[in-house]
Amino acid sequence: MALRLFNTLSAKVEEFQPQQDHLVRMYSCGPTVYDYGHVGNFRTFVFVDILRRFLQQSGYELKHVMNITDVDDKIIRNAAKQGVTVGEYTKKYEQAFREDMQTLSLETPELIVRATENIPDMAAFIAGLEQKGYAYRADDGSYYFRIAKFPEYGKLSKKDFAGMEVGARVDVDEYDKDNARDFALWKAPKPGEAWWDTAIGAGRPGWHIECSVMARKFLGDTLDMHLGGEDLIFPHHENEIAQSEALTGKPFARFWVHARFLLVEGEKMSKSLGNFYTLRDLVLKGHKPSSIRYLLASVPYRRQLNFTFGGLKQAASSVERLRNFKLRLETGHFEPGSNPKIAALAQTARECFTATLADDLNTAEALAAVFDMVREVNAAADAGEVRKNDIPPLLAVLTQFDQIFDVLRDTDAPKIERILEWAQKEGNLDGVSNGRADVYGTLTSKVSDQGVEELIAKREAARRARDFKASDAIRAQLAEAGIIVEDTKDGVRWKRK
Ligand SMILES: [Zn+2]
Numbered sequence: 001m002a003l004r005l006f007n008t009l010s011a012k013v014e015e016f017q018p019q020q021d022h023l024v025r026m027y028s029c030g031p032t033v034y035d036y037g038h039v040g041n042f043r044t045f046v047f048v049d050i051l052r053r054f055l056q057q058s059g060y061e062l063k064h065v066m067n068i069t070d071v072d073d074k075i076i077r078n079a080a081k082q083g084v085t086v087g088e089y090t091k092k093y094e095q096a097f098r099e100d101m102q103t104l105s106l107e108t109p110e111l112i113v114r115a116t117e118n119i120p121d122m123a124a125f126i127a128g129l130e131q132k133g134y135a136y137r138a139d140d141g142s143y144y145f146r147i148a149k150f151p152e153y154g155k156l157s158k159k160d161f162a163g164m165e166v167g168a169r170v171d172v173d174e175y176d177k178d179n180a181r182d183f184a185l186w187k188a189p190k191p192g193e194a195w196w197d198t199a200i201g202a203g204r205p206g207w208h209i210e211c212s213v214m215a216r217k218f219l220g221d222t223l224d225m226h227l228g229g230e231d232l233i234f235p236h237h238e239n240e241i242a243q244s245e246a247l248t249g250k251p252f253a254r255f256w257v258h259a260r261f262l263l264v265e266g267e268k269m270s271k272s273l274g275n276f277y278t279l280r281d282l283v284l285k286g287h288k289p290s291s292i293r294y295l296l297a298s299v300p301y302r303r304q305l306n307f308t309f310g311g312l313k314q315a316a317s318s319v320e321r322l323r324n325f326k327l328r329l330e331t332g333h334f335e336p337g338s339n340p341k342i343a344a345l346a347q348t349a350r351e352c353f354t355a356t357l358a359d360d361l362n363t364a365e366a367l368a369a370v371f372d373m374v375r376e377v378n379a380a381a382d383a384g385e386v387r388k389n390d391i392p393p394l395l396a397v398l399t400q401f402d403q404i405f406d407v408l409r410d411t412d413a414p415k416i417e418r419i420l421e422w423a424q425k426e427g428n429l430d431g432v433s434n435g436r437a438d439v440y441g442t443l444t445s446k447v448s449d450q451g452v453e454e455l456i457a458k459r460e461a462a463r464r465a466r467d468f469k470a471s472d473a474i475r476a477q478l479a480e481a482g483i484i485v486e487d488t489k490d491g492v493r494w495k496r497k
Contacts, residue, residue: 001358003058006302008233008256009156013360016255018224024060027215027253028227029236030112032069032207033093034078036278037100039292039307040262040269044229046296047259047361049106051227053404054357064109065218068094070116072207073173076193086194087116099422100279103289103415104296105406111218115210122205122213123198125247126185130200134246141188141201144169147180150242156256157234173207175235183239185209208239212252216244226253230260262305282312283419288412291316297405300362318371319407324495325374326398326408328381329391332490338389342380346393349373353400370401381490410449410496452483456492459485 003016018024028048031037037045055062069075070090079089094114101108115122126143129135134150135143147153148166159177170181184206189195195202205213215223221244228237237256244252264275277285282292287309295315299305352369356362377394380386402408455474462470478485482497 001058001354003054003358004360005255005257006360007254008258009253011158014255016225018060019222019254022060024055024062024064024224025219026062026064026225026227027211027219027223028064028066028109029211029229029232030066030068031093031097032072032074033090033097034072034074035093036096036280038269038276038278039264039282039296041229042100042104042279042292043262043296043305043307044227044259045101045106046104046293047301048227049104050297050301050363050404051257051361052107052109053406054361057400057403058354058358062110063219065111065113065215066109067211067214068097068112068114069207069210070094070114071194071204076204079194080192099418103279103283103419104293105289105411113214113218115205115214118210118214118217119196119205120198121217122209123186123200125209125213125216125243127200128247129185129243132246134243135185137200138169138188141203142171142184143186143200144182145185145239145242145246146182147242148182150246152245153180153242154238156241157238159234159238177234180235183208183235185243208236209243211236212240212243212247215240215252216248221248221250221252223253225255225257227257228259230258233258257301259301260304262307264307265309266306280419280423283416284423287312288316288319289415290319290407290410290412294319294405294407297363298367300360300364302360303364318367320495321374322370322398322401323408323410324493325378326395327493327495328378328488328490329394329398331492332381332386332488334381334386334388334391334490335384336389337387339380339385339387342377342386342390343393345373345376345380346390346397349397350393350400353397357404366401366404370397373397452478452481452494456485456494460492 004013005016006012007014031041052062052064071086075086075090079086082089126135129145130137130143134146136146137143147161147164154161157177159180161177161180164180168181169184170179171184171187173184186200186203186205186209188201188203193204195204215226226237226240241252263269264277267273267275269276279292283289291312292315295307295311296305298315349369349372353366356365356369359365373394377386398408455478459471459474459478462468462474475485478494484495484497486493486495
């Protein structure tokens with residue numbers, strides 16, 4: 001089924017096809033590594049991950065490039081404040097970002113590229129723009145993009161810049177539309193700032209040129225898709241289009257897909273409102289990475305997501321419900337044979353799941369399709385209507401689901417452990433609302449899934465041998481590790497508290 005996506009450029013939902021057979025060449029704007037990533041950033045990264053996974057499930061191969069912005073205004077300012085080099089400053093946050101990606105089970109793009117490792121290419125790109133009259137050099141050695149020469153400026157953000165003062169300039173990387181001016185491509189060195197010596201002189205690149213250059217270098221003149229958060233539409237992506245199309249004369253990206261930003265507890269996230277959370281803050285407050293991933297993934301990317309702590313709790317119980325359902329299928333006792341009604345449920349879920357994701361990545365409807373199946377199969381199993389041969393197609397639906405959502409395997413404990421160790425090392429445990437012991441108690445247990453299965457098997461063996469003292473001891477041991485064991489008529493089920 002063909003994937004349909006909302007293209008910000010055409011302002012329409014369009015059918016997506018790559019230029020070249022089954023290869024999708026896509027670029028997503030990565031983090032600016034000046035701080036720890038917050039939950040708003042990760043909404044966009046989770047959206048990109050869901051799209052990646054669905055493209056692969058649909059049979060595409062990916063060449064996905066993500067940049068690391070490791071030089072920009074904020075980084076230079078912060079590094080100077082701390083008296084360290086830009087490289088020293090960004091290393092820590094890049095590492096933290098890569099760990100955060102793992103915490104949220106985000107797939108690694110095929111290529112992650114750093115701005116500072118592609119500076120000569122940026123200088124050459126700017127020289128090319130100057131040659132064509134799209135860039136000019138100011139007296140101090142900075143270079144600017146001449147937007148009066150690019151009449152299509154504004155076509156992505158749908159903003160009208162008519163009547164704008166020609167030749168006025170803006171130096172900062174981030175600005176609003178009222179401030180749209182000739183923007184800096186290259187910034188001459190200021191005292192105390194990092195700079196590079198290049199063919200166009202000394203200085204450092206502006207933020208926007210980084211993405212134009214690295215996207216072209218690694219993916220070619222025209223990308224299939226360019227992704228990012230909606231906050232990047234203007235000026236960042238508008239400027240990328242101007243730079244790239246001015247140089248190559250070709251469309252820069254066929255599809256521009258943007259994730260909406262989120263609200264936290266109904267309000268715009270801000271440090272002053274006290275509702276600003278990094279991913280690490282949320283884990284230290286006692287929320288599992290799988291719940292956070294599930295919540296971020298569950299609202300379709302174009303809808304505003306209201307991120308609440310109540311929502312996180314619900315997400316945790318949804319994940320638990322799915323894990324229990326899977327366990328029931330895997331460990332329950334079912335009579336031989338098959339029931340056509342169950343086969344039909346599995347098929348409907350499988351088709352709906354794909355159709356809803358193909359429809360502009362409607363993750364909410366895709367989840368609804370899976371939960372409809374879970375509810376009906378659970379009811380049928382309670383009534384003894386599920387048969388042995390029904391199990392594989394049901395499990396196949398869960399596999400299909402988890403290739404996209406990736407929450408069924410319980411990988412939370414080691415991730416939480418790593419964040420606790422980090423917090424302790426950084427002396428950052430103040431953010432832990434419940435104290436370290438409680439975070440451990442509610443979230444982690446030292447026993448792996450495999451360890452739990454082994455203990456349960458031992459307990460079963462003890463019970464069969466009528467050694468109830470031993471079986472009770474194992475049950476107590478499991479309880480201490482936060483594992484709840486339930487004996488049902490379908491066999492033993494377990495879950496983490
Ligand atoms: Zn970018």
